[in-house]
Amino acid sequence: MQFRLRPLPRLLLGLSGLTLALAGCASTGSDKPLDLSQGVPVGAVLALTSNANVYGQDQQLGMQLAERWFKGKVMPIRLRIEDGGGDEQAASQAFNLLIDAGVVALIGPTLSQQAFAADPIAQRRGVPVVAPSNTAEGIPQIGSFISRVSASSAVIAPLSIKAALKRDPSIRRAAVFFAQDDAYSSSEAAIFQSALAAKGLKPVTVQRTQLNDQDFQNQITAALRLKPDLIVISAQAVDGGNLIRQLRELGYKGSIVVGNGMNTPNIYPICQAYCDGILIAQAYSPELDSAINKAFVTLYKEATGGAIPPQLSAQAFTAYQVVAEALTRLNRHTPINGRPLIEVRQELMQELLSGRYDTPLGAIAFTPEGEVVQERFHVAEVQMEPGGRSGRFALLE
Amino acid sequence: MSDLSLLVQMGLGALLALSVYLPLRCGQLSLATPGFYAIGGYVAALLSTRWPALAAAGAGGLYPLPALLLEMVLAVGLAVGLALLIGRPVLKLRGIYLAIATIALVEILRVVNLNAGWSGGAVGIFAIPQPFDGPGGYLVCTALLLALCCWFCARLEQTRLGRAMAAIREDELATRCMGVPTAQVALSAFVLSAAIAALTGVVAAHFLNTWNARQGGFDASITTLAFVVFGGSRTWLGPVLGGLVLTALPELLRPVGDLRLIVFGLVILVGPILAPQGLITPERLAALARAFPARAAGGNGVRR
């Protein structure tokens, strides 16, 4: 080899110098005045690629419907949706990108794990975040600029256990299944277990599965040997749906209670007729009788050719609504045009947390910390149509 | 600022690529890098969140730099220890068998992290304190680390050990016949690779604000390998360039929207076909040096 890398020390010196220069001139951009000529810039970071896209695409539709519905009803908003992928890095990068672009608020990211990475960035830079789907413990506690419309599983999960026991008081032997590599399911499973314990039921077995598992024969046969009469599942739509189908195929006849992660019509094609009769706790019910929910359901059906909206779409719609209404209220008492971005962001956060909203989820408000206060949750029973192609979440009272 | 944090991510990608490059340079296709990266991240995350004394020393708000250095030392120590422990038996394997054995190690580690109580399970560890108040600080830190590792690799290529590594890749048997302790050399490469990965993990954990069992899995193994193959695996500049370019690519492709990962895949597909030796080869560097003799002479001038 002829070429020897002697210029290397110089190269390194240059590189470090360049880096320092770049780091020095990092502009924050947040003292720029707000330009409203094309509407208030609002950003959303959703998982549009990677395997979290299953959730991201439901959310994207919810946001688009909200955009259509609120056009003319609130001040003009320019929504920019960026792909946050399924990993922490992509979500953080998308947050940075949108904050640099001067958005007044952010909606997203899709996964709780991503929120733990990206939300601190927004917090440090003083940008309000409304999470449409993060349910893990500790999200609003990341900071004063972080809020969510997705209720924590801690409040929803116990309801369905109560409903199952009310229905069949003779239940004695509960088995718990959960997807251990899913942040949502593993925290929900802990809540299910303490809800069971509060009723004096210690699970006869706790089976761990993986989100990408499709064959649960091992776990199911191990659990069924212990003769459970209640099975509690904390999982997402696909793995949970498969679990139900395989449980029934392998002969389980007892009650099944599932977590909020499975509150989506996406489970119908997977467990088909076997979905019938499962109990589910819902943060959103398509059957809720309110004007805005009816409007939302109609819009959704028009957009999809008759499908029933899942919770993720409703929550994304709600997140947009919260931001839009808070902005409109803020602008009414202190017009925001031309004001410094940093101030508008701060005032928007205060306005956002102090308001009450009539949404497809029902009436909601926020605690000062940013946690959603949702008036009512629901427990539904899945009723499948004959043939098992489609069904509905019928509300229990 | 999004540009600055992208630069940090690119730097971290380049560091991981160097970590895969070192064993590959002596013919060992080891994909254990993400495992050591995960270890580094957990060390940083656990120390900085569960050991209040460390964070308290920086009462001014920022996480103190000496504590960050301590994490680096501990993470490297742990990774090197583990690499020494498993290196000997594992490095007896060759080719794809070594690759699969190291992937298996990474997966075992992931499962342990997912189940262990201290790791926070699937949610992981969050609210990791920040040693810098913005991406600028991270950029300086990452650039310094990268410069250090580059300098080290460049020096290594000139030393006996480095030449022995290259010789093993060309012909292991002949190298052993020449009296080179090949097992020793391969082990050194493996250990160095582990150390770089662990260092990267420490910085990444702080930079990401959170750490969980999804960090450093099979996907990461393969992506990092792509960095090296894409950039070129015969000189340190190759993996660095590969890491920088391929980390930035998905972000730079944002304007093409839905098609961005398809384009990304096409680049990975076409890259090896157009440049089978990678983008940077010693031959190309030599040609560059001939094309710009003044610069090379300048370099020699600095040397005096």
Place this chain on the structure above:
Amino acid sequence: MSSGVEHLLQVLFNGLASGAVYALFALGYTLVFSVLGVINFAQGALFTLGAYFTYLLIGGAVGSNGALAGFQLPLALPFWLALLLAGAGAAGMGLLVEATAFAPLRQRRAEPLLFLISSLGAGVVIVNGVQLLMGAESYSIPAGSLGRLPAAVLIGGAQVRTVQLLLMAVAAVVLVVLTLWLEGSRLGKALQAVSEDPVTARLLGIDAGAMIRLAFALSGFLAGVAGGLVALSVSIAGPYFGIGFGLKGLGVLVLGGLGSVPGAMLGGLVVGLAEALVPAEFSGYKDGVAYGFLFLVLLLRPRGLLGKATVSKV
């Protein structure tokens, strides 16, 4: 029958059921590896394609999120026919992968490592292409597709799902047919000749390129059929459906011994059984056990269970 024996039988069936899928997957890798000495990383994507093709051919409609939203083929084939055609479609895609990601590198006699990366790129393109066209939602094949079979059967006290028995049967048939064909037919022997020594094979008048394409087509077909069957068993979870199997399949392949057809089968069964033997209390460590086992076997037998002691290229 005593409950201990019942339990053992149940574990055995559980292991066979998941092992059959791993084995089918690994067989596809094996065919390409035995001819070219390289791993085709796009195999998982071909598996995914087979599942989606099957779904479309039985008359399934595309959901509302992909570019093809609402699209439905104007035909509804019976499951078996759809499965075979889907296999053929995946075989065609396998040929395309060969032509784009492998042939150019082969002509330049590139390092085996490069094949790995270029086929990985092909896989990324296919997976994201599927996502673009069909969306990320899950699709399923109606439970009644097999006719009026019961959902599960009781064998000696062990519950087994019918569709898994089917998977085991298909895996067994494929093993027997493939072994007989490789050992017994002219074409099979020609394929083996190319894998042993391409130069001599060419001197004997065997078209090495054609044999390589044959291997890709066959392995694509196997991946496609496996994908369709698994889709029937557990639904299509989304475009990333095959990727999880891809890693396990690779492990299984190496465990059994690269390039060995019975080895791939044995590897699949061993991993399936090892997973089934994990006690319920430790179900979280299931994947760790499979990989731990793989790791130990590699340390003790560096060429896998049935691997030949030849020099591998990758």
